[in-house]
Amino acid sequence: MCQERSSAKRMNNCNREGVCCGDMQMVCLTDFEEYAKEHLSKATWDYYAAGADECCTRDDNLLAYKRIRLRPRILRDVSVSDTRTTVQGTEISFPVGIAPTAFHCLAWHEGEVATARATEALNTCYITSTYSTCSVEEIVAAAPNGYRWFQLYVYRDRKLSEQMVHRVEALGYKALVLTVDVPYTGKRRNDIRNQFKLPPHLKVKNFDGVFQETAGPEEYGIPANTLDPSISWKDVYWLQSITRLPIIIKGILTKEDAELAVEHGVQGIIVSNHGGRQLDGGPASIDALPEIVDTVQGRIEVYVDGGIRTGSDVLKALALGAKCVFIGRPAVWGLAYKGEEGVREVLQILNDEFRLSMALSGCRNVAEINRNLIQFSKL
Numbered sequence: 140m141c142q143e144r145s146s147a148k149r150m151n152n153c154n155r156e157g158v159c160c161g162d163m164q165m166v167c168l169t170d171f172e173e174y175a176k177e178h179l180s181k182a183t184w185d186y187y188a189a190g191a192d193e194c195c196t197r198d199d200n201l202l203a204y205k206r207i208r209l210r211p212r213i214l215r216d217v218s219v220s221d222t223r224t225t226v227q228g229t230e231i232s233f234p235v236g237i238a239p240t241a242f243h244c245l246a247w248h249e250g251e252v253a254t255a256r257a258t259e260a261l262n263t264c265y266i267t268s269t270y271s272t273c274s275v276e277e278i279v280a281a282a283p284n285g286y287r288w289f290q291l292y293v294y295r296d297r298k299l300s301e302q303m304v305h306r307v308e309a310l311g312y313k314a315l316v317l318t319v320d321v322p323y324t325g326k327r328r329n330d331i332r333n334q335f336k337l338p339p340h341l342k343v344k345n346f347d348g349v350f351q352e353t354a355g356p357e358e359y360g361i362p363a364n365t366l367d368p369s370i371s372w373k374d375v376y377w378l379q380s381i382t383r384l385p386i387i388i389k390g391i392l393t394k395e396d397a398e399l400a401v402e403h404g405v406q407g408i409i410v411s412n413h414g415g416r417q418l419d420g421g422p423a424s425i426d427a428l429p430e431i432v433d434t435v436q437g438r439i440e441v442y443v444d445g446g447i448r449t450g451s452d453v454l455k456a457l458a459l460g461a462k463c464v465f466i467g468r469p470a471v472w473g474l475a476y477k478g479e480e481g482v483r484e485v486l487q488i489l490n491d492e493f494r495l496s497m498a499l500s501g502c503r504n505v506a507e508i509n510r511n512l513i514q515f516s517k518l
């Protein structure tokens with residue numbers, strides 16, 4: 140934690156609408172978190188920060204990384220280091236992408252357009268959330284050369300999901316990320332207390348016009364009960380029947396489901412507990428990673444998200460077998476700080492920290508990162 144930063148200094152330097160942030164020096168991701176907490180409205184901050192119920196899993200996502208100890212190697216000439224890797228056959232500059240998070244316009248007026256530009260500039264992967272406050276067309280137009288996957292939910296109205304799939308396929312999205320841990324939305328206490336709602340000037344832009352006729356209760360910007368809780372493995376076959384894009388399942392936490400994912404012919408798994416926003420009491424995602432990697436045995440790529448806040452967290456996740464990691468909340472904090480530039484800074488800081496951690500543990504490239512780096516006796 141970077142507690143030494145003075146709050147007074149932050150207060151002098153910025154405004155909530157993201158116009159000017161002065162010359163604050165952001166050193167680590169926690170600086171962006173503190174900034175966002177101070178400058179977003181309480182309801183918005185609470186929405187981004189929320190975990191389910193008592194937030195045990197949300198908090199354990201971070202603590203679990205702190206329990207892991209590394210076994211650094213020395214005298215290995217780390218004068219040159221290379222952080223590049225590939226995901227689904229495409230090269231990215233370092234193994235950190237942006238996880239799908241909803242409602243970026245709450246943090247910064249340009250919203251997902253700014254996120255897309257930042258990830259294009261840093262040459263990494265941006266998973267666009269279905270619940271974006273910019274449309275997928277606007278996102279692609281803003282960053283035409285960006286490498287993107289699209290996060291999908293399965294709706295009771297399958298046509299709605301199908302139309303989204305065809306739209307993003309036509310726009311050049313390179314994979315579908317099927318989120319499977321939300322048959323129902325987790326219970327986030329502060330959102331209930333705050334009666335959290337999108338402000339009237341913002342919309343779930345991808346569904347502009349779709350729900351206009353619908354009256355009745357809504358949940359996070361769309362009518363309640365739009366998601367289909369009866370979704371099952373057969374829907375993976377259905378999805379395969381309507382797209383040629385690779386399918387990546389997000390929200391697997393057990394070896395049993397990892398095996399089923401491989402058997403159902405998907406191309407990747409994101410080990411995730413949704414940032415602790417769904418089932419409270421489930422494992423930290425980094426703790427679930429090893430059994431999934433052991434089960435999958437390299438047949439498909441395995442990624443992880445949840446609680447990654449430093450470059451050494453990235454190193455630990457790769458050492459435990461993740462091909463790439465994804466960050467959720469830190470990207471939103473970057474947006475809240477300075478829009479596109481803020482997200483770039485968040486990514487750049489993680490990249491620099493990751494490169495340093497690699498070098499300090501004797502790794503010259505990502506291929507040299509493996510389980511020998513982890514001190515299992517301490518786990």
Ligand SMILES: Cc1cc2nc3c(=O)[nH]c(=O)nc-3n(C[C@H](O)[C@H](O)[C@H](O)COP(=O)(O)O)c2cc1C
Nearest residue numbers: 187238239240241268318413414445446466467468
């Ligand atoms: C504010 C917020 C909104 C999110 N929205 C989505 C979403 O629309 N779709 C999805 O699959 N996951 C969503 N997630 C989960 C993230 O993709 C990711 O799993 C999680 O944020 C990773 O944890 P981290 O925030 O600790 O990095 C959301 C998470 C947060 C914090």
